[in-house]
Amino acid sequence: MKVLVSVKRVVDHNVTVRVKADGSGVETANVKMSINPFDEIAVEAAVRLKEAGIATEVIAVSCGSSQSQETLRTALAIGADRGILVECEGELQPLAVAKLLKAIVEKEQPQLIIAGKQAIDDDCSQTGQMLAALCDLPQATFASKIEYQNNLLTVTREVDGGSETLELVPPAIVTTDLRLNEPRYVTLPSIVKAKKKPIDVIPANSLDVDIATNLEVLKVSEPPARKPGVKVGDVNALIQKLKSEVNVI
Amino acid sequence: MVALVIAEHNDSALRPTMLNVIAAAAACSGEVHVLVAGEGCAAAAQDAATVEGVSKVLLAEGAQFAGGLAENIAAQVLAISGEYSHILAPATPFGKNILPRVAAKLDVSQVSEITRVVSADTFERPIYAGSAIATVRSKDAIKVITVRTTSFAAQGKSAAAAPIEASAPISVSTRARLVSKESLATDRPDLTAAKIVVAGGRGLASRENFEQQLAPLATKLHAAVGASRAAVDAGYAANDCQVGQTGKVVAPQLYIAVGISGAIQHLAGMKDSKVIVAINKDPDAPIFSIADYGLVGDLNEVLPQFTAGL
Numbered sequence: 159m160k161v162l163v164s165v166k167r168v169v170d171h172n173v174t175v176r177v178k179a180d181g182s183g184v185e186t187a188n189v190k191m192s193i194n195p196f197d198e199i200a201v202e203a204a205v206r207l208k209e210a211g212i213a214t215e216v217i218a219v220s221c222g223s224s225q226s227q228e229t230l231r232t233a234l235a236i237g238a239d240r241g242i243l244v245e246c247e248g249e250l251q252p253l254a255v256a257k258l259l260k261a262i263v264e265k266e267q268p269q270l271i272i273a274g275k276q277a278i279d280d281d282c283s284q285t286g287q288m289l290a291a292l293c294d295l296p297q298a299t300f301a302s303k304i305e306y307q308n309n310l311l312t313v314t315r316e317v318d319g320g321s322e323t324l325e326l327v328p329p330a331i332v333t334t335d336l337r338l339n340e341p342r343y344v345t346l347p348s349i350v351k352a353k354k355k356p357i358d359v360i361p362a363n364s365l366d367v368d369i370a371t372n373l374e375v376l377k378v379s380e381p382p383a384r385k386p387g388v389k390v391g392d393v394n395a396l397i398q399k400l401k402s403e404v405n406v407i
Numbered sequence: 408m409v410a411l412v413i414a415e416h417n418d419s420a421l422r423p424t425m426l427n428v429i430a431a432a433a434a435c436s437g438e439v440h441v442l443v444a445g446e447g448c449a450a451a452a453q454d455a456a457t458v459e460g461v462s463k464v465l466l467a468e469g470a471q472f473a474g475g476l477a478e479n480i481a482a483q484v485l486a487i488s489g490e491y492s493h494i495l496a497p498a499t500p501f502g503k504n505i506l507p508r509v510a511a512k513l514d515v516s517q518v519s520e521i522t523r524v525v526s527a528d529t530f531e532r533p534i535y536a537g538s539a540i541a542t543v544r545s546k547d548a549i550k551v552i553t554v555r556t557t558s559f560a561a562q563g564k565s566a567a568a569a570p571i572e573a574s575a576p577i578s579v580s581t582r583a584r585l586v587s588k589e590s591l592a593t594d595r596p597d598l599t600a601a602k603i604v605v606a607g608g609r610g611l612a613s614r615e616n617f618e619q620q621l622a623p624l625a626t627k628l629h630a631a632v633g634a635s636r637a638a639v640d641a642g643y644a645a646n647d648c649q650v651g652q653t654g655k656v657v658a659p660q661l662y663i664a665v666g667i668s669g670a671i672q673h674l675a676g677m678k679d680s681k682v683i684v685a686i687n688k689d690p691d692a693p694i695f696s697i698a699d700y701g702l703v704g705d706l707n708e709v710l711p712q713f714t715a716g717l
């Protein structure tokens with residue numbers, strides 16, 4: 159079974175994001191970029207399926223500028239076999255990404271597509287579901303467990319009030335939650351090996367996909383700050399404040 | 408201009424936070440309809456009919472909706488979407504699972520997790536774990552929106568009930584099937600709607616400690632229990648207790664963070680709480696920077712005193 163994994167280049171989760179003074183966006187010049195953590199989990203899941211003899215090939219796809227090749231290299235170092243960069247400049251909305259990925263899905267015909275449940279920059283949580291709709295594929299979002307047996311995918315999902323288990327007939331789409339796995343530590347030899355793996359670069363405009371968007375970002379601003387608080391000496395003082403100062407208990 | 412709200416419900420009633428989604432819908436458009444899809448969910452439709460500002464409830468009943476599969480509910484929404492200017496759902500696992508499918512089929516963008524309706528086409532939404540707020544305008548004919556429920560005041564109930572109309576159930580063939588649901592029974596209030604939340608982090612150090620130290624305080628305060636990702640990953644608390652960027656967003660009257668350091672991803676889920684209390688043994692823990700009241704101390708001593716002192 160061929161597995162396709164989508165990977166996005168995002169601002170590293172340890173970076174404190176700052177809003178640009180002119181309100182046009184956030185400062186991304188000279189900040190550390192990394193693979194979206196949920197996509198790292200997605201690649202790990204795919205590679206484990208390969209190690210278990212279920213997946214035959216793991217392909218990582220990223221849509222974005224040529225710098226996204228670094229992100230693909232991370233995926234290859236975890237163990238993906240080859241990469242595809244759908245190259246374009248500028249910001250891409252989830253719908254555009256889903257359309258570009260659909261073109262790749264049609265070409266590669268994977269049996270399983272794994273995406274992150276959300277990208278930590280824009281926190282949209284849309285792309286996988288949109289791709290599923292565009293390709294008319296069954297979906298299992300927010301997965302905490304994936305199993306494959308007798309040509310059936312069994313996926314446990316994290317939902318409100320507990321979890322649920324879905325059975326999907328491939329080809330299908332799964333999006334990853336944090337508890338699906340803990341991605342391996344990438345070693346130096348695997349990074350070196352990843353440099354030799356192939357990455358295909360496909361210009362987005364060669365795919366005949368409309369990536370224009372009707373969503374316009376008018377401005378980006380700082381969230382309102384909280385008033386500074388106080389430290390209290392002991393539990394009694396705390397209870398006193400909660401009762402009389404703010405009346406919340 | 409009519410807005411359609413997709414109801415999250417348990418067959419007998421709307422989920423309480425749907426009142427906040429309906430409030431957001433009312434801010435988008437003068438007229439609001441609610442779609443209740445399920446099997447044996449007429450009572451939930453009646454509940455929806457009595458929410459202020461709702462002028463019609465559409466009830467779609469069928470076995471295909473029982474499991475809440477995204478494929479089936481999205482198909483139902485699409486079948487009736489033509490009449491609407493806005494389609495809204497809560498930014499919960501339920502809404503996030505379904506709505507992007509609807510948006511993609513309509514070939515429109517989705518505006519995720521809005522926190523404010525500026526006008527019928529302009530919305531605010533947090534990005535980068537709440538480190539920034541983006542104001543976005545959608546020029547799509549149909550605006551597809553998920554709503555952060557804690558950012559909108561709940562809509563009231565009205566004395567007169569709106570009419571309930573049957574919506575012919577759509578059947579699609581899907582290659583997904585719900586096998587089982589494991590519900591964690593709890594008699595505590597819903598985390599996203601609770602007035603008080605008591606949340607524990609890695610500092611609790613074990614599941615037993617979480618149960619024996621933190622839970623009694625929550626019980627005494629009639630509070631919901633929350634947790635940091637570290638506490639959930641370590642198995643101290645159930646996954647649906649996780650508060651944060653990738654868990655639930657809460658904004659109670661009172662949030663008590665115990666043994667939680669205050670990582671940005673955690674703050675993303677609770678910093679809009681009205682009053683924040685932090686209990687941590689490290690005086691420099693970042694959580695203190697957003698707490699209204701901080702108490703530096705060992706939680707193993709503080710928690711029993713707190714519970715006893717109430």
Ligand SMILES: Cc1cc2nc3c(=O)[nH]c(=O)nc-3n(C[C@@H](O)[C@H](O)[C@H](O)COP(=O)(O)OP(=O)(O)OC[C@H]3O[C@@H](n4cnc5c(N)ncnc54)[C@H](O)[C@@H]3O)c2cc1C
Pocket residue numbers: 164165166167182183184194196197219220221222249250251252255272273274275276277278279280281282283284285286371373374375378534541
């Ligand atoms: C300040 C700011 C300004 C912006 N301005 C604009 C603008 O002017 N115009 C505009 O069109 N957009 C703009 N955007 C949106 C753009 O940056 C986001 O990339 C887009 O909305 C995608 O959202 P997401 O990644 O959160 O999607 P999600 O749906 O959260 O992503 C889920 C998963 O989809 C997959 N995925 C997502 N993107 C890719 C990708 N590129 N390649 C491969 N896989 C992917 C990954 O597996 C990921 O885990 C702006 C965003 C910000 C923060």
Ligand SMILES: Cc1cc2nc3c(=O)[nH]c(=O)nc-3n(C[C@H](O)[C@H](O)[C@H](O)COP(=O)(O)OP(=O)(O)OC[C@H]3O[C@@H](n4cnc5c(N)ncnc54)[C@H](O)[C@@H]3O)c2cc1C
Pocket residue numbers: 171195196278607608609610611634635636637638649650651652653654655665666667668669670671672673676686687688689692704705706707
């Ligand atoms: C992509 C991504 C998404 C994430 N999403 C989330 C999310 O949704 N929610 C979330 O919470 N995290 C999330 N995280 C994780 C986050 O970055 C932190 O790792 C996590 O919140 C830390 O949890 P914690 O505060 O319980 O643990 P720690 O950071 O280890 O803090 C424990 C605290 O307990 C205190 N303590 C220890 N013992 C005692 C004692 N006896 N008495 C009093 N205090 C004590 C310590 O001083 C310390 O401050 C995410 C991370 C990533 C990368």
